[in-house]
Amino acid sequence: MTLIKKVSGAFIILAYMVLTPSLSNAQGAPDSFADLSEELLPAVVNVYTTQNIRVDRNRRGGGAFPPGSPFEEFFRRFGEPNQDGEESDRNSRPRVQQRRSLGSGFIIDAEGIIITNNHVIDEADEISIRLQDGTELEAEVIGKDDKVDLAVLKVEADEPLPFVRFGDDTQSRVGDWVLAIGNPLGLGGTVTAGIISARNRNINSGPYDDYIQTDAAINRGNSGGPMFNMDGEVIGVNTAIYSQTGGNIGIGFAVPSTQAQIVIAQLREYGRTKRGRIGVRITEVSDEIAESLGLENSNGALVNSVEEDSPSERAGVEFGDIIIEFNGTEIKEMRDLTSTVANTEIGSTVPMIVLREGERKTLRITIDELDEGNGDEEESSEGDDEGSSDTESIIDLTLAELDDDAREELEIDEDIQGVLITSVDYDSGREGLRRLRRGDVIVEVTQRDVSSIEDVKERIEAQKSAGRSVVLLSVYRRGEYAHVPISLDEDEEEE
Incomplete structure (x- = not known):
């Protein structure tokens, strides 16, 4: 077939x-x-x-009726009489x-x-x-x-x-x-x-x-x-x-x-x-992400998250790393890494090169076996109300400091540091905003940690001063991380 x-x-x-x-x-x-x-x-x-x-x-000589058809219901209820006047079930049997x-x-x-x-x-x-x-x-x-x-x-x-x-x-x-x-x-x-x-x-x-x-x-x-x-x-x-x-x-x-x-x-x-795994969630390095980080090209696979007690965690892979080479194979796009890792011998230890804040680092990583029974889909969840009232608007995002009230209401662990998004102006038309939502926590801006609204503003201003048209936000949402490129307006006035 x-x-x-x-x-x-x-x-x-x-x-x-x-x-x-x-x-x-x-x-x-x-x-x-x-x-x-x-x-x-x-x-x-x-x-x-x-x-x-x-x-x-279906009854009536075994003919098929569409689901919900009135004929299907009629013959289900009344059946067909046989020669003795009794209802026959020969056509009802599978x-x-x-x-x-x-x-x-x-x-x-x-x-x-x-x-x-x-x-x-x-x-x-x-x-x-x-x-x-x-x-x-x-x-x-x-x-x-x-x-x-x-x-x-x-x-x-x-x-x-x-x-x-x-x-x-x-x-x-x-x-x-x-x-x-x-x-x-x-x-x-x-x-x-x-x-x-x-x-x-x-x-x-x-x-x-x-x-x-x-x-x-x-x-x-x-x-x-x-x-x-x-x-x-x-x-x-x-x-x-x-x-x-x-x-x-x-x-x-x-x-x-x-x-x-x-x-x-x-x-x-x-x-x-038996396929290999290294325990990371990755995404494509888009042209916007490459531009925001000042990269020469969009090669590589961007690390969205590192699984706990995984080969990547043990090798020192970090959130935001860009994997550009694996066991001697250049990683031009995300699927190159997926295929190369899958075909690598389980238990072997191989070199992996990452870009971290613009610098190349070589890591040694030992391959585990992939459990293909586990799903690999990203979860999507809505953000809840935030607890802070001191807010500021930047690039069509309303931001607030991440205080104890917000942590308790949104169930954000103490080890998560960043700035809370309290609202998003989707009507502004700014590219990339629709991937963000209220309740997200900005943990990095252009691969630099941020812990206050002032940190976010400084990193955005640094991007503008460098002549870049995109800023890369790394956000945390209920146990998952994501990288979101947001377009910048050079002539934008701060509110």
Whole structure:
């Protein structure tokens, strides 16, 4: 069954697919893909699944009525008489429908280890694969991961099976040729060719998006199939297409082999994925935040909070640090850190470089295992009334000193130092204000601690004197911290 995600008016379609191989060297198109296709086809399989779904029958010959329909209520109450004049309940009993879907996969081990997409086999009651010679085998799930959309299957065969090997996708470049083999629309054994169109694509399908984009023809049924380079190595697992109609328009996406191999190795060993964690909540370094801090660019991941007794706390990470490098990998945006940490060996100790008040600091951090059962969403809560009456208006915020009455009413611990926001003038139109609310506590301004209204004013004036158009406020709200850039008006008069 095809899964569809709407993106910018089009759809990301998790079509079961296989992609085309890419050339590691910038070379012209081969005269033919025939020899390579003949070599690779036997290791690519068709994947068929069946899911049994219990469906409650509505009366009247089993016809379905919309929820709340008056007909549904009528037949629920009065039923249908049988030939003896008695009410029959045969149509009220649940029935089982079978939902069938198809996809692709490829063999990576002669003993019958097969790779496909998680969405191809997820919730399936029966899984079978068909080899190129028509042999059908039942498959069992060894492990699956919905975050990177991969699954490992196992089949038992009388003889060793043909298989393919992974290659290093990082050696392939945009413009290189690739081959895709798969089972589009159930046709089986279909070969298509194209090039790598782009790398490091984020299609918002999950937290670890890092797709290879290709223009090789991919359609429903290709998902889970391999993308080959011209050496016959798997450099990607075809996972999604971008389309308004559901058909191929030359925009397909594959999980890179370097990422896939880490997940597959863990699924084979543990039956699940083990991902690293360092215990921070992070946000993007926006252009406004970079401007407010006088940074040359918006690279990095800004630390919103550090979990207690976490690897980050033990390593000395602080609220407001900007992580710019992790274990030798440059962090250009937030998702780079998420993926890099997740793929780092649990228990290993690695270097991490942060920017703290404009200075680079190198920390050593030991990786813990991520508990993926815990949610990671920020809580949103309304601020309550404040206790202080001595207020002052600055950049369309009314501020008050954080006194004992306010602490008691808002349940703010003694160790939280800062300035209380008592009201926000949302009608002013000032950029960034809508992320603040009454009851927030400003704890830092441009990464400097503040404990009084005067401190806030001085930091804002310093920003203006430096010619900056944005000031970065760090705020505390009921156990959580956030960084909020607020625009400044150079000609603004103090009230």
